[in-house]
Amino acid sequence: MLTKIGEVIEASTGEFVAECYELHTPPPLGSLLRTTDGQVEIYGVVCNASTESIDPGRRPLARGREESEEENIYRQHPQLSRLLRTTFDTLVIGHGQGDELHHYLPPRPPRVHSFVYVCEGDEVRLFTRSLDFLAILLSARAGSVDEVVSACLRQAAGAHDDERAFLVRAGKELAILLGGELNRLNAILRRIKL
Amino acid sequence: MNEASVQGERLGIVVGGSLTRGMEVKLDSATPIEEMAVGRYVVIEGQRSRFFGMITDVSLGTIDQQLTITPPDVTDPFIAEVVAGTSTYGKLQVTPMLTISGDAMSILEGPQPVKTVPAHFSAVRQASEQDVELVFGREDERHFYVGTPLDMETKVCLNIPEFVKRSNGVFGKSGTGKTFLTRLLLIGMVQKKAAANLIFDMHNEYGWEGTSEHVPKVKGLKQLFPSQVAVFALDEESARRRKVSTDYIVEIGYDEIEPEDIALLREALNLTQPAIEAVYEFASEFGYQRWLEGFFELSAGEETKDLLDRRRIHESSYRNLYRGLQKLKRFPFLVPHARDNSVQRILEYLDRGMNVVLEFGRYTDVTVYVLVANILTRRIYAQYRERTEKAMGEDIAQPHPLVITIEEAHKFLNSEVSGQTIFGEIAREMRKYNVTLLVIDQRPSGIDDEVMSQIGTKATYLLDNEKDIDSVLMGVSGKGELKTVLSKLEAKQQALIFGHALPMPVVVKTREYGSAESYKEFGFRDAAELKRKAEEEIKDLF
Numbered sequence: 001m002l003t004k005i006g007e008v009i010e011a012s013t014g015e016f017v018a019e020c021y022e023l024h025t026p027p028p029l030g031s032l033l034r035t036t037d038g039q040v041e042i043y044g045v046v047c048n049a050s051t052e053s054i055d056p057g058r059r060p061l062a063r064g065r066e067e068s069e070e071e072n073i074y075r076q077h078p079q080l081s082r083l084l085r086t087t088f089d090t091l092v093i094g095h096g097q098g099d100e101l102h103h104y105l106p107p108r109p110p111r112v113h114s115f116v117y118v119c120e121g122d123e124v125r126l127f128t129r130s131l132d133f134l135a136i137l138l139s140a141r142a143g144s145v146d147e148v149v150s151a152c153l154r155q156a157a158g159a160h161d162d163e164r165a166f167l168v169r170a171g172k173e174l175a176i177l178l179g180g181e182l183n184r185l186n187a188i189l190r191r192i193k194l
Numbered sequence: 195m196n197e198a199s200v201q202g203e204r205l206g207i208v209v210g211g212s213l214t215r216g217m218e219v220k221l222d223s224a225t226p227i228e229e230m231a232v233g234r235y236v237v238i239e240g241q242r243s244r245f246f247g248m249i250t251d252v253s254l255g256t257i258d259q260q261l262t263i264t265p266p267d268v269t270d271p272f273i274a275e276v277v278a279g280t281s282t283y284g285k286l287q288v289t290p291m292l293t294i295s296g297d298a299m300s301i302l303e304g305p306q307p308v309k310t311v312p313a314h315f316s317a318v319r320q321a322s323e324q325d326v327e328l329v330f331g332r333e334d335e336r337h338f339y340v341g342t343p344l345d346m347e348t349k350v351c352l353n354i355p356e357f358v359k360r361s362n363g364v365f366g367k368s369g370t371g372k373t374f375l376t377r378l379l380l381i382g383m384v385q386k387k388a389a390a391n392l393i394f395d396m397h398n399e400y401g402w403e404g405t406s407e408h409v410p411k412v413k414g415l416k417q418l419f420p421s422q423v424a425v426f427a428l429d430e431e432s433a434r435r436r437k438v439s440t441d442y443i444v445e446i447g448y449d450e451i452e453p454e455d456i457a458l459l460r461e462a463l464n465l466t467q468p469a470i471e472a473v474y475e476f477a478s479e480f481g482y483q484r485w486l487e488g489f490f491e492l493s494a495g496e497e498t499k500d501l502l503d504r505r506r507i508h509e510s511s512y513r514n515l516y517r518g519l520q521k522l523k524r525f526p527f528l529v530p531h532a533r534d535n536s537v538q539r540i541l542e543y544l545d546r547g548m549n550v551v552l553e554f555g556r557y558t559d560v561t562v563y564v565l566v567a568n569i570l571t572r573r574i575y576a577q578y579r580e581r582t583e584k585a586m587g588e589d590i591a592q593p594h595p596l597v598i599t600i601e602e603a604h605k606f607l608n609s610e611v612s613g614q615t616i617f618g619e620i621a622r623e624m625r626k627y628n629v630t631l632l633v634i635d636q637r638p639s640g641i642d643d644e645v646m647s648q649i650g651t652k653a654t655y656l657l658d659n660e661k662d663i664d665s666v667l668m669g670v671s672g673k674g675e676l677k678t679v680l681s682k683l684e685a686k687q688q689a690l691i692f693g694h695a696l697p698m699p700v701v702v703k704t705r706e707y708g709s710a711e712s713y714k715e716f717g718f719r720d721a722a723e724l725k726r727k728a729e730e731e732i733k734d735l736f
Contacts, residue, residue: 164272171276172223179257179281186266186273193272 002117008035009087011109014140016044018116020086024051030151032119032127033090035110040097042106043119043127044090045137047148051086060084090116091140091148093133103132124159128166131173138177146184149174150191157192167192202322205230206286207315208238216250216289216675217311219318223279227252233679233690233701234344235321236288240312243295246305246321246329248699250675251287288318289675291698292329305329305697323348329697338382340375340691341702350691350702352651354382357695358389358595360650361621361631363603365638365666370655371687372634373399374406375704377414379632379653380599381716384419384549389595389630391549392540392574394567396558396601401425401551402438412708415551418716424543426536428527428566429555442539444552447532448486450569453477456519458568458611462561463518468511475505487530489519525562537573544574544596564605571598572616575629582627595628603633604640612642621645639665650694656683670699 005027010017016035020026026049027033033044053060060083064073074080095106119127127133137149153170160166171189178185205225211217217238221227230252238245256262261281268274290312292305305328326348331337337351357379364379366372377400383389393400393415402414402425415423416439424441427433433440453473456463460470473485479501480488492498502512522528543550552570554563578593585592600606600617612618620631622645633649635641639661647669654666663680667673670692676699680690683701692699706712 168272168275171272172280175257175276175280182258182260182264182266182281185281189266189273189276193270 002034002120004115005033005118006088006116008110008112008114008116011112011114013092013105013109015047015089015091015142016110017087017089020088023081023084023086026051026086026088027118028151028155030148030153030155032124032152032156033116034119034123035114035116037106037108037110037114040095040106040108042092042110043094043096043101044092045133045148045152047089047091047140047142047145049086049088051084054083054085058083089142091137091142093136094127101127101130103130104136121159124156128156128159131170134170134173135177138174146188147191150188153192202237202320202325205236205318205320206284207317208312209314211288211311213290213308213311216287216672217247219286219288220255221279221284221286223283225279225284227254227284230284230286231344232682235326235346236286237319237321237325238288238290238312239317239319240293241316243293244325245290245308245312245316246292246294246325246698247288247290248675248679249286250289250672250678253285253287255283255285257281257283286318287675289672291672294325294328321346326350330700335386336388338386339705340378340382341689341704344688344701344703349705350696350700352379352382352691352695354386354388354695357651358383358597358630360694361633361648362651362653362693362695363633363635363638363646363649363666364653364655365635365657365662366655366689367657368636370685371689371704372636372655373397373404374687374707375653375655375689376400376599376632376634377404377412378704378707380415380549381418383597384415384422385716387422387547389597390544390547391551391597391599392544392571393549393551393599394563394570394601395551395553395599396563398432398436398438398553398555400599401553402436406708413713415549418713419549422547423549423551426540426550426552427555428552428562429557432555433553438553440553441543442536444536444566444570445527445529445532445534446536446566446569448490448528448530449483450532450537450573451486451522451528451565452482452569452572453485454572454614455565455568458564458606458615459518459561462564463521464514465518466511466514468508469515469518472505472507472511472515475507479505486519486522489515490523521561522565525557527557527566537570537577540570541574541577544594547594560602560605563602567600568606568615568617571620574598575616575620575627578629579627593628595630597630597632599632599634601634603631603635604637607633607641607645609642609644612645618642618645621648638662641665643668651691651696652693653689653691654680655689656680656685672699 006018006020008016009019027046029046031046035042067073092105094103157163157166174185174188206219206221208217209220232249234249236247266273266277290308293308294305326343331351333339333349333351336353336355338354339349339351341350343350364372364376380391383391395401400414402416403411404414406412416425425438426442426444427440428444430443456473457470476489477485540550581593606615606617620629646665652666657663663677667676687704690701
C-alpha cells in the first residue's frame with residue numbers, strides 16, 4: 001500500500017516542492033518519492049524539508065513559557081496547525097513509462113497538485129537496481145548534496161537483500177564519479193558504511 | 195561443461211599498449227591482483243581473433259595522484275572494498291604472442307605469431323585448459339608432455355621431432371633441476387623414437403639410476419627402456435660397485451688422441467701455448483696417430499735433445515708438455531692400444547636405434563670429460579657426415595637423427611675453444627648432417643655467442659647472473675619481458691622454455707618423476723605386472 005504524503009506545489013524539470021498533508025511529517029531525507037506529470041511517473045529524492053508559517057510576513061511566536069510539555073502548546077492553540085505548513089524539496093532523478101524505468105530527467109515536470117507518494121520495498125529496489133541516478137544527484141545544485149546522496153543510499157540499502165553488496169556497488173560507482181574529488185568521496189563513504 | 199572452463203575467468207580489459215611494449219590491461223575490481231603471476235597465460239578476446247599472451251608485469255595504478263598522498267582509510271573493510279578496482283586498480287602488462295583467428299582456415303593452420311594488437315577495451319581472460327591445449331598440442335606420438343603451466347593442470351607438450359632438428363640447451367643455476375629436466379627430455383626422445391641419443395653422463399645420472407632431492411634414487415633410462423638403451427662405462431669398477439649392468443666398457447687408445455684434443459685441454463692440463471705448438475711438431479714427427487705413444491717413449495737421452503733441436507721445441511715447453519701429458523697416463527681407460535674400437539661400437543648401437551649413455555664413473559674430472567667426449571664425438575661426427583653426404587648423393591634414406599648430450603657445455607663451447615672442438619662445429623652446422631646437441635650448463639654466458647644463437651629450444655631455470663640471463667635471452671623477441679619472468683622463477687622445478695619446438699615461451703612446472711605412477715606413464719612395467727600380464731596372455735592362449 002503506497003503512502004500518499006503530500007501534493008506538488010511548485011514544479012520544475014529538475015526539482016519540485018510539495019506540501020505535506022500532515023504538519024511535521026515530511027518524508028525522511030533521501031527517501032525515494034514518486035509523483036506524475038499525468039503521463040509518466042516521476043521519481044525524486046527528498047533533499048530538504050521545512051516547516052514555516054503559511055504567511056511569509058507572519059513569523060510564529062514562542063508560546064510555551066508557561067507550559068511544561070511541548071504538546072500542550074498545540075493543544076492550547078489548535079489554530080497553529082492551520083497557520084503552519086511543512087514542505088519538502090525533491091530532486092528529480094528519473095522517470096518510469098509503463099514497465100520501463102529511466103534514470104534520467106523526465107520530458108516534463110510534474111503538474112502542480114499531483115499527489116506525491118513515498119516509494120517502499122520493491123519499488124525502491126527496482127529503481128535503485130541501476131545506480132545511474134547517482135550522477136544526477138551529485139551534479140545537483142542544491143546544498144549538501146553529499147548528505148542527500150548518503151541518506152538516499154542508506155535508505156535504499158534497506159530495500160536490498162544484501163545491503164553490504166549494494167553499498168559496495170554504490171561506493172564503487174561513486175568512486176568513479178568522484179574520481180578527482182577524493183575528499184567528497186571519503187565523506188560520503190564514511191556516511192554510508194555499515 | 196560450463197562456460198568458465200571453456201573461456202577462463204575474466205580478468206580485465208585492454209586499455210593501451212603496443213605490439214613491441216605489450217598490452218596494458220586494467221584489472222576488473224573483482225580480480226584480486228595478488229593472484230596474478232608473471233608468466234601466466236591470458237587470452238585477449240579481440241574483435242576478429244583471439245590473442246594468446248603471457249603476463250610479463252603486474253603493477254598498481256591510482257585514478258588520482260592525491261590518493262597516494264592522502265590514502266583513504268583502508269582499515270575499514272568497506273572503504274577498502276570500494277576503493278579497490280575503482281580509485282585504485284591493478285594493471286597487467288601482457289605480451290601477446292599468438293593469434294587464434296576464428297575462421298575455419300586459421301583453425302586448421304593453428305596459432306600464428308602476432309602481427310597486430312587487440313582493440314581498446316577487449317576483454318582479457320585467464321587462458322583456459324582448451325586454449326593452452328590448442329597452443330601447445332596434445333600428448334601424442336609427436337608431442338611429449340614436459341610439465342604444466344603455472345597454476346594450471348593442462349599439459350605443455352614439446353614437439354619432439356621439431357625439437358631434435360636443432361641443438362637445444364638446458365640452463366640454470368646448480369640445484370634448480372637441470373638434470374631432472376634433461377632426464378625428462380631424454381625420455382621424451384627415447385619414447386617418441388625421434389632420434390638416437392648419445393649421452394655423455396658425467397655424474398652417472400641418466401643411465402641406470404639417478405639421484406633426486408626428494409627420493410633417494412630415481413630410475414634411469416636403461417631401467418625404463420631396457421631394450422632401447424645401452425649403458426657404456428668408462429669406469430668398470432665404479433659401475434660394478436653401483437650394480438649397473440653395463441653393455442660395454444670404453445677404452446681409448448693413445449692413437450685416438452689427436453693434437454686438437456690436447457689443445458682443447460690446454461687450461462686443464464696447465465699447458466703453455468708453445469707446449470701446444472710442440473704437440474703439433476711431435477705429430478708431424480711421429481704421425482697423427484702415433485704421436486702420443488711416441489712422446490711417451492722418448493727417453494731423456496741425446497736422441498730426444500736432437501729431436502727437440504730439430505723441431506725447434508724449447509726445453510721448457512717440452513717439460514711443460516711432459517708434465518701435462520703425464521696426467522693422462524693416470525687414467526686407466528687410456529691405453530696405448532684399445533682392445534676394441536669404441537667408436538665403432540657406439541655407432542653400431544646407434545644404428546640399431548639404441549640410445550647410448552656413457553657413464554664416467556669416478557672420472558668426474560672435467561679434463562676426462564672434455565677429452566673423451568671430444569674424441570668420441572669427432573669420430574661419430576665424421577661417420578655421420580660421410581653417411582649423410584652419401585645419402586644425399588645417392589638419394590637414399592638419411593641416417594637416423596642423433597642427439598649428443600653434453601654437460602658443462604661451456605668447457606667445449608666457450609669462445610676460445612668452440613672454433614676447435616667438434617661441438618662448436620656441430621652446434622653451428624651439424625643440423626644438416628642430422629646431428630644436434632643437447633647442452634646442459636650453469637654458466638650460459640661462458641658459451642660462445644655464435645653457438646648460443648644457433649640453439650633452437652632453450653629451457654632455463656632460475657639464473658641470477660645478469661650476464662647469464664642476457665646470454666640465454668639473446669636475440670629473443672620480448673627479451674625485457676622474459677627477463678622479468680626469468681628472474682621471478684621459483685628456485686626449483688620451474689623452467690622457462692622457449693624457442694623452436696614451442697609456439698611461444700612458456701613457464702612450466704616440470705612433470706613429476708620418480709614415483710611408481712610416473713614410471714608407469716612412461717611405459718614402465720615392473721616385474722610383478724609383467725608376470726601378471728604374461729599369465730593373462732597364457733590364459734588367453736589356452
